[in-house]
Amino acid sequence: MKKGLKILLIVIAVIAAIVLAAxxxxxxxxxxxxxxxxxxxVDMAQSVDGTYIGETDAGMVYVKVAVTVxxxxxxxxxxxxxxxxxxxxxxxxxxxxxxxxxxxxxxxSGATLSSKAIKSAVSKALKQSCGT
Numbered sequence: 001m002k003k004g005l006k007i008l009l010i011v012i013a014v015i016a017a018i019v020l021a022a023x024x025x026x027x028x029x030x031x032x033x034x035x036x037x038x039x040x041x042v043d044m045a046q047s048v049d050g051t052y053i054g055e056t057d058a059g060m061v062y063v064k065v066a067v068t069v070x071x072x073x074x075x076x077x078x079x080x081x082x083x084x085x086x087x088x089x090x091x092x093x094x095x096x097x098x099x100x101x102x103x104x105x106x107x108x109s110g111a112t113l114s115s116k117a118i119k120s121a122v123s124k125a126l127k128q129s130c131g132t
Contacts, residue, residue, distance in 0.1 A: 042123060046131070053067075053125055054067060054121040054123065055121050056120040061084055061085065061114050065094075066080055074098050077094040093105065093119065
């Protein structure tokens with residue numbers, strides 16, 4: 001009985017170590033992806049009406065958006081592609097971006113990487129609307 005308990009404890013310890021290592025690896029990967037996300041400076045007063053495509057590849061998250069600009073305002077954002085892992089709820093951020101006419105809005109809690117990737121893709125599309 002004691003030998004069986006000892007083996008069980010060793011198995012549990014090994015599984016716990018594997019789970020911890022996987023968690024740390026994923027966290028490190030997410031932190032690295034966050035540090036590589038780029039946001040473009042945009043002056044909406046310089047924007048030209050039209051629909052513009054922006055995309056961001058943050059490793060674990062890829063986003064491609066179509067942003068429509070009318071009269072210097074964001075009027076629509078279509079998420080054309082969003083490979084998101086667990087960040088699907090971040091897609092709601094587009095409503096806030098439209099309401100604020102800016103990609104500089106708060107991230108969706110629990111979906112930070114996807115939120116930042118969506119905002120980055122929008123910023124890249126808006127940069128195109130300004131002719132740069």
